Amino acid sequence: MSFDYDLFVIGGGSGGVRAARISAGYGARVALAEESRMGGTCVIRGCVPKKLMVYASGAPEAAAESRGYGWLDAEAGDFSWPAFRPKLDEELDRLERAYSAGLEAAGVTIHKQRARLRGPHEVELAGGEVFTAKHILIAAGGRPYLPDLPGAELGMISDDLFLMKRLPTRALVVGGGFIACEFAGILNGLGVPTVQVYRGDKVLRGFDSGLRDLMTEQIAESGVSLRLNASPEKLEADGERIRVSMNDGTTEYYDAVMFATGRVPYTKGLGLEEAGVKTGKWGEILVDEWSQTNIPSIFAVGDVTDRINLTPVAIREGHAFADTVFGNKPDKLDHSLVASAVYTRPHEAATIGMTEDEAELRGDVLIYETRFRPMRSMFAGSDARVMMKLVVDRQSDRVLGCHIFGPDAGEMIQLAAIAVTMGATKRDFDRTVAVHPTMAEELVTLRQPARVIDAVKDRAIGA
Structure with a gap:
């Protein structure tokens, strides 16, 4: 049977782009479909913009340290979101162009549309076109999870933080994972009075106990109002503000509420059921150590598999897939030893x-x-x-x-x-x-x- 492509990749994040580019380098005919911006979570709405905001939020700390070294007049001054936001957008645009240019230089055909499976060897674009491929790789990533509570739609997710027209005058961050800790620190460092609530007794569940203790202490001492063993029960609109009812019976008002309560695989509507691809409890695509699903022609890498949701992991999984399937160099990632970091300050x-x-x-x-x-x-x-x-x-x-x-x-x-x-x-x-x-x-x-x-x-x- 002849196919339109040797490989069709669904998803233009770091894992999908790496797999497509390396596969094309081995001589494969490759196409990639991305419904949003090239670069995925990390480049557009995750690691990169977050780290730049971490740097920006560190100015008050740097000024205070400078005063300790004798620079008595050192002050951070007032932070201007309208001055920072265009520079951030410009950098993300540059990175997106670089990702697209890399694919084009490798000979990958890019479809700027959502794609879904039609079968073990078929992919349908949102516009109705159908393509066949010998192999299909799903790298659609994950999305932030909104909790099931009344008024949750009034809150933001981490993606929204990079698109704000102005900084809030008072913010609530819900969650105790690394995303919640990072963004609570960012907002606080940029001058926004910030409250962080978490239902546990200390943040960073799953990390080493010593790290958890010290991070919990640091957040509380940094200026963020950290409230443990607490969680919101209901959000209500009150003019331009949000009224938040907590599980301890208290009610407070905020300009912005950000939920950082986890992420889920972005698999809804991908046609997995029709193609016979098995998924887990949270919609994650089940794969073996070679990133292969129960359908031999279909593979998946990155957050969509919910193994280790880190960009470098997705990149290595995508590269290993290309080496194995098209490079005649069987390779797989050892997930047992993967380093990670939480970018808080100081x-x-x-x-x-x-x-x-x-x-x-x-x-x-x-x-x-x-x-x-x-x-x-x-x-x-x-x-x-x-x-x-x-x-x-x-x-x-x-x-x-x-x-x-x-x-x-x-x-x-x-x-x-x-x-x-x-x-x-x-x-x-x-x-x-x-x-x-x-x-x-x-x-x-x-x-x-x-x-x-x-x-x-x-x-x-x-x-």
Whole structure:
């Protein structure tokens, strides 16, 4: 059977674009359909604009630190959203053009329309055209989740924050994950009085307990009004403001309410049922270690599979798919060791591998940890603390996890992740000569374990 294309990619985010470009480089005839802007969540409404806003929000902190170093007149001044927003849009436009140009240079045919499956080898565009393809790759990404409560439609999602015409005079951020923590800090840093509510007792569920403790403290001390064990029950319009009724019986008014309560795979209306593709509880596409669905001709990568929802993961999955299917170089991503970072200020949280909480369940592990006030901020008068932690296998001496809380922790974890991924031992860390004076030198100067977690014995009830 002849096909219109060797590969048809649904979704123009980082994973889909990488898969399309590399596949075309191997000589495949490739088409890609994107219903919105090329670049997907990361480039257009996620990582990139968020990080630029993090930088912008750090000006007051930088001014305060400067005063601690003798620049007595240092002030951040007033932030101008109308001045910042056009520059942000211009940068996103530039990146979108770069993504499209890369595809075109590789010979990929771009369809700027929504696409859906018509069968194992058929794709239908919103305009009605139908194309056949030997292989189909779904990389449609995910979308923010709005909770099921009255008036939720009055709230914003993280996508909306980049499109605001003006900053709110008072904002509520709902959630305790990394997106909620980052945006609460951004709004607060830009001068918006911000409240963050989370139903748990500390933020960043799933991260190392030490990171969670320090991040919870930092948010509360940074100027954000952090309210734990709380959640909204109802939103109502009241003129141009939003009346929010909380589960503790209180009622407050805000100009903007942002929900950061999770993300779900963007699979509705993709024709998965008609094509026979199996999905999970949240609509995620079920795939094997090669990103292949139960339909041999259909694959999926990125957030749409709900494995690890990070842009670099989607990129690696897309590249591995292209290498395997078109490059005659079978490859798959090891999802067990993936580094990540939370871009808050003044300190970030960054992590790779086993957490101390997981170590407690596994046992036979040594925990090396240090907490201290870093020289730079301490001199300027800050009491903010840094944490460095290593989780080490007691028998093999292999470093199973690394967790950092501090300025530019994301930059540090990227380099530490190389060592951890290669299987470095604690001895390898110990014999590495420190660079002094740095914060990161603490990772190679930890000598005595702070805690020993003994081997796990039979914990069955009644044993």
